Amino acid sequence: MLLTLIKNNAKLIIRNRISFMFMCVFPVILILILSSAFSSMLGKTVELGTFSVGYSIEEGSNLANYFSSFKKQFEANGMILKPMDQKDGVEALLNGEIVSYLTLSDDKYTLYNEEGIHIDAMIFESSFKGGMHLYDGFKTMMAYMVQNETSYADKIAERIKSFDDKQQTNLIKTERLEVDPVPKAQDYYGIVQIIFIIWFGVSSAVGLAEAERKNKISERIRLTNVKPITLFLGRFISNTAATCLQVGIAIGVSTALLKVNWGEQFLLSASVLLLEVIATSAFGTMLTVMIKSSTIINMFMYVGAFVFGFIGGSFQTYMYNFISEDIVRLSPLYYLNRTLIELSTKGSSNYLGTTLVMLLVITISSIAIALTSLYIRREA
Amino acid sequence: MKKTILKLDGITKKYDQNTVVDHISLEIKQGEIFGLLGPNGAGKSTTINMICSMIKQSAGDISLFGQDNRKGISEVKHKLGLVPQEIAVHENLKAWENIEFFAGLYGIKGKALKKAIDEALDFVGLTENKNGYVKTFSGGMKRRLNIACAIAHHPELMIFDEPTVAIDPQSRNFILEKIRAMNRAGATIIYTSHYMEEVEVLCDRIAIMDKGKVIALGTKEELVSLVAPEGSDMSLEEVFLKLTGKNLRDYREEGL
Numbered sequence: 108m109l110l111t112l113i114k115n116n117a118k119l120i121i122r123n124r125i126s127f128m129f130m131c132v133f134p135v136i137l138i139l140i141l142s143s144a145f146s147s148m149l150g151k152t153v154e155l156g157t158f159s160v161g162y163s164i165e166e167g168s169n170l171a172n173y174f175s176s177f178k179k180q181f182e183a184n185g186m187i188l189k190p191m192d193q194k195d196g197v198e199a200l201l202n203g204e205i206v207s208y209l210t211l212s213d214d215k216y217t218l219y220n221e222e223g224i225h226i227d228a229m230i231f232e233s234s235f236k237g238g239m240h241l242y243d244g245f246k247t248m249m250a251y252m253v254q255n256e257t258s259y260a261d262k263i264a265e266r267i268k269s270f271d272d273k274q275q276t277n278l279i280k281t282e283r284l285e286v287d288p289v290p291k292a293q294d295y296y297g298i299v300q301i302i303f304i305i306w307f308g309v310s311s312a313v314g315l316a317e318a319e320r321k322n323k324i325s326e327r328i329r330l331t332n333v334k335p336i337t338l339f340l341g342r343f344i345s346n347t348a349a350t351c352l353q354v355g356i357a358i359g360v361s362t363a364l365l366k367v368n369w370g371e372q373f374l375l376s377a378s379v380l381l382l383e384v385i386a387t388s389a390f391g392t393m394l395t396v397m398i399k400s401s402t403i404i405n406m407f408m409y410v411g412a413f414v415f416g417f418i419g420g421s422f423q424t425y426m427y428n429f430i431s432e433d434i435v436r437l438s439p440l441y442y443l444n445r446t447l448i449e450l451s452t453k454g455s456s457n458y459l460g461t462t463l464v465m466l467l468v469i470t471i472s473s474i475a476i477a478l479t480s481l482y483i484r485r486e487a
Numbered sequence: 488m489k490k491t492i493l494k495l496d497g498i499t500k501k502y503d504q505n506t507v508v509d510h511i512s513l514e515i516k517q518g519e520i521f522g523l524l525g526p527n528g529a530g531k532s533t534t535i536n537m538i539c540s541m542i543k544q545s546a547g548d549i550s551l552f553g554q555d556n557r558k559g560i561s562e563v564k565h566k567l568g569l570v571p572q573e574i575a576v577h578e579n580l581k582a583w584e585n586i587e588f589f590a591g592l593y594g595i596k597g598k599a600l601k602k603a604i605d606e607a608l609d610f611v612g613l614t615e616n617k618n619g620y621v622k623t624f625s626g627g628m629k630r631r632l633n634i635a636c637a638i639a640h641h642p643e644l645m646i647f648d649e650p651t652v653a654i655d656p657q658s659r660n661f662i663l664e665k666i667r668a669m670n671r672a673g674a675t676i677i678y679t680s681h682y683m684e685e686v687e688v689l690c691d692r693i694a695i696m697d698k699g700k701v702i703a704l705g706t707k708e709e710l711v712s713l714v715a716p717e718g719s720d721m722s723l724e725e726v727f728l729k730l731t732g733k734n735l736r737d738y739r740e741e742g743l
Contacts, residue, residue: 111591115577115584122579323575327636330539330569331592332561 108333112341113348119318120311120349130353134304135361141300142293142365157185158227161196161205165212170242174211177238186231207231288452297367298376298451299416301358302443305383306412308350309391312342313404316395335481339392339474347388354384370451379446379462386466389473396477415440439465489516491550492644492675493538498547500533500699507533509699510547517643520666520676522690524683524723526731529696531679532572535646538677539569552643565593568642572649574629575636578622582613582632585621590639607635610665627658634662638669645669646677651685663689683724693723697731 121127160181164171178188188209191199196208200219206227208219216239220228290298319325328338361367369376394404415438418430435441442462449456456462493515500508508530515521525531536542537549540560549556552563560567576585586604595603608614611631621629630650638645647666651659663685670676680686686693687707695703695710703710707723714729715721 108592108594111588111596115580115588115591118584119577119579318577318579322577323571323573324577326541327569327571327575327589328592329541330564330567331589332564332594333592 109337109340109344112333112337113345116315116341116345117348119315120345121352123311123314126310126314127349127353130304130308130350131356131360134300134357135364137300137303138293138296138361138365138367141296142291145292145296157187158231159187159189159205160207160209160231161191161199162188162209162211163190163192163196165210168211168213170211170213173242180238181231181234184234186234209235290448290452291368293365294368294451295448297361297365298369298447299440299444301354301361301380302383302440302447303412303416304357305350305354305380306387306408306416306440308346308353308384309387309394309408310405311349312346312388312391312395313401313408315342315346317401320399335485336478339396339477339481342395343388343392343474346392347385350384350388351381354380368451369447370454372450372454375459376447376450379443379450379459379466382463382466382470383443386469386473389470389477393473393477396480412440439469489518491515492517492552493677494548494550495534495538496548496550498534498537498544498549500530500537500542501545507699508537508544511696511699511701512547513694513701513704515644515675515677517675518670518673519691520670520678520689522686522693523677523679523696524686524693524727525696528698529731530699531696532648534696535569535648535677535679538646539567565640566643568637568640568645570634570637570645570647570650572652574633576621576629576632579620581618581620582624582635583608583617585632586635586639589636593640595640603639603641607639610638610668611635612661627654627661630654630658630662634665642674644675644677646679648679649681650678651680651682659685683722683727687723695727695730703730 164174181188189205191208193208193210196205196210197219199205200208200221206220206225210217210219216235218232218235220232319328358367358369362369391404391408394407395401398404398407418435418438418441442458442465446456446458446462449458491514495511495513497510497512498508499506499510511530511534523531523534533542537544537556538551540556543557551560552566554560554563577588580588583604586607587600590600590603590607604617605614608617611634613628613631613635616624616628621632624632630652634647634650645666650666651662654662666676666678666689678686678690690707692704692706693710694701703713703726705713707726710723710726710730711719711721714726
């Protein structure tokens, strides 16, 4: 009996082509539009790998004595300095093998860059200039000392020669803080729009209930001995299965076409999504039991998903920062979005536990309310 | 002596101060075709709803296959089949899928279910259209499918609530023939209709209802004798009009 209900309800849901296509295609369109519109906001940090810079030092220049320590400092920060003559250097620059080419002498240096804005070259130029300012300052101080205080200059020069790596400590210490990685726009919207669209899956259960009422099928069903729980499960399970199929298609298409990256914990993310589908199906099926009007149910779900999606799910740190955090935390999408985004970027999430509990509570309470209502109605 | 399948004893239904069914008593024997006639708002649909336990009676007793409906009729529901006035099928399912759905709700499964589907389709002449979606069917085909969904579980008591509304004469004739065939196979039939000629040719006994009461009950000859001399060839429609009057009825009734 239950299997008959599930089978036929699932057929009815899937054969509603408009609704089916909406669930599969709409999220992909949203992902495309929103990731394009907001790509610059989510791409604030730029990760650089190592890059190479060519250089040559004029023969006989004193700079050659100190350049090795320069090189070590640059290499420690991902900038590899390679010696090459000017002709090779310019050629390598034009070929893109190096980002800049540097020629050095005692009294001047020349930096060769490609036309246009190149972040690697700008970083090197800024770093090198800073280093050269220090060097110039040191040179000036040494020249003054040589001119006025020869003994100090000799002592300093001797001391510098005896420096080894352990003594060359930086005056400025760098502390690297761990921050949550920021997802790319298509990954962010690729994930949150799937979470968002799942809440619209209830429209299938609403359509089923509406069709039954409109076609007097519910009266016919009452002539049988089908228990209320069987009727509920028939609608709930078929809606869950159909929504899983629709969302699966949406994820497949968005991953294939838009290269949405769900991270390495995809199975865990899929489990959370499955639980979300179950929770929304239970909630929606409960609403079809409590409320006769499909229009009211659809409005409730659509407006609710829309509002909670905005306050809890969007890039709300800048868009809706006037809404208090207490209200934002009422949105189930707040936890779902953060859980799945963190799973995709970090492989773990501090919100996972809360999300799982929340979804279980929604599921269990929805089923309990629906069944209680059905049994009370039947007794009446 | 044939056993009583259905017994209504003084059943009444009230909605607030409005009495829709007023102390109806009748018995329906096994194997008979029983007609329920009455103008709009007479209480026919409400009576059928109470027989099927879709609504509770305000007073009186209903015994269905010996089961008091106040104690629930779950044990005998499988013996009851209803062809509602509205076509109650899924438009987006195929013909056989609809029958499978409704027969499945009675617990029929496996080979028995397949057999029931084939028999029901054959009975109503829809075997060739079994893979067609109901939304593509004509009105007559939908009515026939409506019947098929009600008979697939082989009920002993069939209730037909105006099954031939808005269909062509060929389909109507087909349906009436099939109802007779069901009766010959042992089913008891309750038939309601506004088409007097159908009731006249089909039914063994007829109850005429008006304003919630049964105002006449008996065979066609017995009903004629109430309003005309013996031997009169008055039609059932004439009897009906004599008993209920010619004024228009604009009552509203709780439908199926």
